[in-house]
Amino acid sequence: MLSIKNLHTSIDGKEILRGINLEIKEGEVHAIMGPNGSGKSTLAAVLAGRSEHEVTEGEVIYNGKNLLDLEAEDRAREGVFLAFQYPIEIPGVSNVNFLKTAINEIRAYKGLEPMKAKDFLMMLKEKQNLVELDVKLANRSVNEGFSGGEKKRNEIFQMAMLDPKLSILDETDSGLDIDALRIVANGVNKLKSKEKATIIITHYQRLLDYIIPDFVHILHKGKIVKSGAKELALELEEKGYDFIKEEVEA
């Protein structure tokens, strides 16, 4: 589904990613871990199409297409979803209106008619239950006045509504208490399928107790320095990031 080859990027002339290689197949869950400043969020931003990052080398093939050639909105329409680390507030625009616009834009891209109001409402209800989102939140302005936990839950709700093929969760666990964490993780688990893939970017092992990854990759100074099964995350938790640094720099 996703093939990242020797990806180098820089921002304001500063190199951040220094040769990322990663293969992701349908049905897989990949966790990307690493210390602060290792390039985790940059990788998410580059895949989603944030324009301030310059790709200096390498390629990203997504379902046979050169992902880097696509505009951010077209990547979304092709099924790439980013759950933001810091979800953005859009005052005055209701969640419902926002999602309806997004869904219909994606449908138009695929040559489909706008969704019928009745179908939309049914889907809304179903997905709300799935992520245990308060009905009131769906009608409020996008993320405006939401608590940290509500914002994160809203990201997963949007993910459920937009039904992406490749979901990238950027530190979705940060700022969540244990109950919220469980709800968010449950939502993600319910949305998993054989056709879809998930990239979980996280600092801590904690989320991976709930969403079991097939692979764990450790990012350090813009490179994947170690890959393994889920046990790697536990090892990391136990020994701390220093052991990676020592290993790499030794």
Place this chain on the structure above:
Amino acid sequence: MNEVIEEKISTEYKYGFATDIDSDSAPKGLNEDIIRFISAKKNEPEWMLTYRLKAYRHWLTMEEPDWAHVSYQKPDFQDIIYYSAPKPKKVLNSLDEVDPELLKTFEKLGISILEQERLTGVESRVAMDIVVDSVSVKTTFTKTLAEKGIIFCSFGEAIQEHPELVKKYLSSVVPSNDNFFAALNSAVFTDGSFCYIPKGVRCPMELSTYFRIEAAGTGQFERTLIIAEEDSYVSYLEGCTAPMRDENQLHAAVVELVAHKNAQIKYSTVQNWYPGDKDGKGGVFNFVTKRGICLEENAKISWTQVETGSAITWKYPSVILKGDNSVGEFYSVAVTNNHQQADTGTKMLHIGNNTKSTIISKGISAGFSNNSYRGLVRIAKRAENARNFSQCDSLLMGDQCGAHTFPYIEIKNNTAVVEHEATTSKIGEDQLFYCKQRGIDNEKAIGLIVNGYCKDVLSQLPMEFAVEAQKLLEVSLEGSVG
């Protein structure tokens, strides 16, 4: 980003077309003879001529104001035609008799009066008084309204048919020497709308006027007077478009609202006059005086405006809160793009006890434009327990434009509670990226964000206008953020 802004600037004014209708015009220039000509053309009684001449003589002693945050080449008042009326002057009994060219013009604007009339029989709640080059061509719905005792007609007609009302209320809110442009209007206004809602009547439909500046080089001096008697209610809509012209066109209207005891007047404007081209050439100069008075207790006046047009906007719809417990509201969205300049806001003058006012102003600047909010809240010494809430937000698109806020607060009674909030924000790259990541492209995202930003104001508009206003915002800002 700038490239896209420039691209947008090349977007042409959608409503730029001119219709060939012969005008019956006065010669260029202004003097007492021209005023006599206008008054005679309109077959006015002596007192109207006296009123006009008095205003004119006062105007001669006044200076064009320059305190607003706008800069422009002052118009040559001797180079303007002060009277022009469409040729077919015979009395019209039905829309069939209206000049077909005129009807075509309306069609281009998307206002089908035929449609409007066809719908009347069924459910339409909009009555329109159409003003082309200062003369009302046709007033629809008059009959339906007449049954309720509501008078809705052109100003000229009101002078003929209801002189006692005009005499009583004309310039009762905006004195003919109030300001330079109001004085000019009082001297030379040619037509406009008149509306009278009798005691206890709730006007069953939205009353609507579409203004349109048509003949080249013609100034437009509209006069509107709305009177709501005790316990009455009226909602009035004003929409404006002007065709594309190279020279600047002057527009100096005066609107007066009078609300008696327990009466409510809701006045909504959507204005998209020609803003000039991308270099700031051409466009309408809009110098308007709008003021309402809550004459007695529990009266309420609400101004709602969506301003996207004109090269220069100078406009401060105000409310004098004279009656106890009276309420004034001002909801405004002002959009400027390219080289447009807007200096707009409101005045809330609290005189009665327990008077309340709310000001919500949303400015949006793009391109090289300048957008200023200027507002005055004055609490008189005798006004006990007055309250005001003001919120003035500015949204910037791009880095070549300006947003300014000039709030003036004068409080002479210490029981007053006055709150003022102001914010300035930029349409963030973050917001746009967030939308894009959900599959929404730039244009749609801007529309969404801007409409969200203006929601508190748009929600005040009647349904018929809200949809139009939303579209207008999107069109006005097309491509203004990269």
